[in-house]
């Protein structure tokens with residue numbers, strides 16, 4: 430019997446939505462694959478500290494809020510209270526169930542797994558240190574090590590008062606007050622979540638608007654609606670310092686007018702971006718180029734070193750789970766010899782699961798104009814949609830951004846009820862290079878909130894019925 434060590438076609442380091450999906454796809458395509466994970470479970474940030482736990486808690490917050498408003502709907506809920514330990518327990522149960530499902534799929538797809546920290550020791554060799562210590566030999570290596578919360582120089586989180594997205598998920602009670610630093614998707618979701626559970630929430634953002642990557646009108650509407658929901662928003666405001674005093678977070682911020690303001694809160698969340706986890710994994714010795722910690726790649730996700738690929742939050746594209754997964758599948762199809770088209774990063778849907786929800790795909794109005802398009806836009810309010818009134822969710826709107834010549838859709842931007850589901854239609858429209866007329870001629874079921882898309886498309890050429 431041969432004692433030769435196995436040489437895998439590909440070794441994947443990191444089992445987030447990039448890594449584990451890549452590994453499954455590799456097996457489906459007939460590649461011999463190894464998956465290396467330093468945490469005790471598979472699934473990465475998304476499953477354990479990101480997408481899934483936050484949405485589970487956001488859903489609990491929504492149910493609480495709806496119970497409080499039940500009277501308007503003829504439902505009398507007495508003594509509505511939050512049992513936050515149960516909110517957390519349910520979140521943990523959802524995560525556990527999905528983690529088991531992920532482990533099952535990995536096993537079912539014959540992925541060889543190694544638990545431990547992976548370091549690229551030399552071309553074609555990954556050293557694993559931890560539960561399953563090993564030297565994994567592979568013809569190709571995929572770096573899918575993801576990201577962690579970014580901190581400022583001099584700012585330390587203590588895990589009890591000053592928190593990142595990890596520790597905040599383990600709170601046992603709803604803090605009376607919460608200061609969120611950073612108004613990107615992560616900051617806004619946590620702000621919304623704890624405000625809905627009754628905390629006094631303030632959000633500090635250095636840039637001039639909340640969700641700064643979204644269309645300006647969407648940011649402005651969100652600012653207005655969050656303020657209406659008692660969240661204090663301070664934009665154009667820079668965090669100068671943060672410390673723990675008498676068990677509370679004490680921050681000094683500089684307002685747009687240059688005035689120093691002191692803010693105190695029971696807890697503070699730092700949500701100012703994500704730092705790629707590319708240090709200490711052997712990239713320097715191998716000569717893999719990084720730029721500000723991220724790994725530049727070509728259209729097939731290959732780094733400057735042949736046979737070494739990178740996907741997900743470590744590369745300079747959108748830090749989203751679905752992007753990581755698609756990049757992982759692309760690499761494997763490429764390695765299996767299939768013809769692959771590069772991903773179109775301009776057609777990636779982006780969602781913020783706050784209250785109200787925000788979702789978008791394609792160019793913002795500002796981006797479209799900057800690229801020289803002659804732009805035409807429409808804006809259709811949910812207030813004019815029957816289903817939105819039924820839900821008692823009249824805030825928000827759908828906005829189309831089109832090129833004037835043929836009304837080709839360049840971007841779809843939404844704020845309001847269920848828009849994180851509705852955005853799939855916008856993604857399809859962009860992917861199929863549809864015009865506003867194309868979408869407006871599709872029959873949308875009544876009464877649904879999706880009718881807002883059809884009407885917003887009609888509004889591009891002045892033909893909306895209900896507004």
Ligand code: FAD
Nearest residue numbers: 443445447467473474475479480547575741742748749750
């Ligand atoms: P990760 O999911 O970060 O996984 C990387 C894995 O690699 C981890 O398991 C890590 O332990 C492992 N690892 C790291 N170094 C090593 C090593 N040396 N050896 C072995 N293993 C290693 N995105 C969305 O699309 N939708 C959302 O709703 C959403 N919500 C989010 C909410 C929060 C609070 C946060 C923080 C993020 C959210 N994201 C969301 C972003 C999403 O989680 C990431 O884009 C996604 O997880 C990136 O996937 P990845 O595979 O690149 O890395």
